[in-house]
Amino acid sequence: MKIKLTIIALTILSFSMVKAQQIHVKKAFAAAANQTNLLIKNVDSARKVKPSLVSPRTVENGQFKMVASKDWTSGFFPAELWYFYQYTKDKKWLDLAKKYTEDIKKEQFNKGTHDLGFMVYCPFGNGYRLTGDPAYKAVIIQAAKSLSTRFNARASVIKSWDHNGDKWKYPVIIDNMMNLELLFEATKLTGDSSFYKIAVTHANTTLKNHFRPDFSSYHVIDYDTLTGKVLQKVTAQGYANESAWARGQAWALYGYTMCYRETKNNAYLTQADGVAAFILNNKITPADGIPYWDYNDPEIPDVSRDASAAAITASALYDLAKYSNNGRKYKAAADKILYSLSTKYRSKPGDNYGFILEHSTGHRPAKSEIDVPINYADYYYLEALLRSKK
Template sequence: MRLKINLIGVLLIFALAVNAQKAMTAAMKQTDVLVRHVDSARILKPTFVSPRTVENGQFKMVVSRDWTSGFFPSQLWYFYAYTKDEKWLTLAKKYTDDIKKEQFNTTTHDLGFMIYGPFGNGYRITKDEAYKPIIIQAAKSLATRFNVKAGVIKSWDHNTDKWKYPVIIDNMMNLELLFEATKLTGDSSFYKLAVTHANTTMKNHFRPDFSSWHVIDYDIETGNVRNKLTAQGYANESAWARGQAWALYGYTLCYRYTKDPIYLAQAEGIAGFILNSKVTPDDGIPFWDYNDPEIPNASRDASAAAITASALYELTGYSRNGKRYKAAADKILASLGTANYTNKLGDNYGFILAHSTGHRPAKSEVDVPINYADYYYIEALLRKQGVKLR
């Protein structure tokens, strides 16, 4: 009987691996379509460098300073790492180079997404030394946004009527750039800055159930919290789904770099909040906000699901709860790979996933394909197959 059960387990693992390979093949075919649309769009508007979404039937590209500009070339780097096909290498280099100037951008906290994604992947995969100083300069630019008194990196410079020194949970994702800068330079100041930000965020951003506020506004004279708010969630006290996914991923990567058990415990707590939710449908794809009163008649967020799945696969390797996390990630990934969430070949201009929610309160990018959903979906597929990414 045990032999039979073990055989069934082996066959199931094999089937899941085969499905992941098929999903990767389908994703690359779909991205071929996307590349053609990108190239056509750039003939008309050369300053627009990356595809972002399809909204109201319109294909939307962004300039390099957009916070999402790095996801498309980062995805291409993953395809090259997976296939070693020179086609993907050529494309990845081309679209990565278009974002290079943002290494000097000190007006955004999103340099991890914009620079470390494409240039970090490029450096890791090819060891091209030309990418190294760009990563380091981007870390220096990000460091200028750190306030010693508050102990955090400022997220936004806009809407000063709403907040004075806003820090959003998304900012946890950009700490990877700082950790890597210390590895590349030996300068521990980047590492210390990242740890300080992570610790301050852990202290002020989370509720007892490990759900997170979206925005914390600080007083930089005293370092105290002025207010706890949302920008993209349903309400100040609600749990915005993508924010919870950013938090899970962010503290998981903090544990990767530091091996400090407080970050592992934080990641596990956040995972518990996400996986214990009573409102998430059986397929594991969350609604855009866990507290939207319109549930179940609310939009889903495939991007939050993809980010969560990728983070759970990594967390699996660190935690005693690994089996639970892997099972949850497998379920999410299987759901995203169905026709319910994956676009048919050629549909939606070549984006892979449908049904993400960007900024529902602003009625922006609601129930659409979006580039970061595709990127983290590909990352999760690679992690599912045991491909080493970091």
């Protein structure tokens, strides 16, 4: 009898813990909307002073920081507004999303960056999905054409960075996986398979060269464009070359989940499952599921967390749960992360100039954006909220 009562008690406790981690999406969106209303006011005030800066990026050393449309993070703010419109169907958010999305439009012709997926596809892709506006479709297609110019057939990858030529010859970063969705979409919109082929080739080459046996990822792989061989493997934004930079693992998880969704190639699903296992089984991650900025920093626990990596991971896990045999486990993990972000990492009302989340880490080795709110954390947090409903 005592054994039965103990089992019942444990079952009730387990159930109550699961229930406690179920995020109240309506309340979370309402709180996020209130913050974003304040953010919009601060954006408009800042733009009166410097019109060339169009999007809010972060708050650093108490200073509200805006960026020009050419910054890799410029598209996240207008893309967030599209998510508010998707959730509320309120014309207010539609008008705001349209207004700030226009500020990024010229970047469709930018051939000097690999980040056109972030910059263009996040706002224009969501805008087209929600409105069917043919003008948005045209921007997406042109951006895909611009991104395609950065593909090198010999190395079989899209070049990431043009800077620091003294450090590397043809650098490709794990973040670049995120920009492939733009190419997949362009093939759907045009019927031109060249975009799709570039995306798949890049994903295959990255799968081959970017990962260690435990499915953790390097940040940067440098290629020789004459031979296609790997010149060096480094982790520029992590603790050390052989360390696992938290946001890099999140990009990898999201990127290969998206590639499986778009291609149904089981190699990508296997890779996504492997990366998920590395993230979720890592003993260094705190109980709340929000990782330290790098899994191998010897100063843990006295280092910054990365809420942005957690938000990206949660969003990816909700997506991966639809395809993997581990779906129930992934959804539970995403629920836990989302609950933690919503209860422990959300800005207090009126704080942080209107950013939704705090405690993200941008580039710790460069002493840049450490323990701050940042726009891509907010974007993927909202996306995770939306995906949690499905």
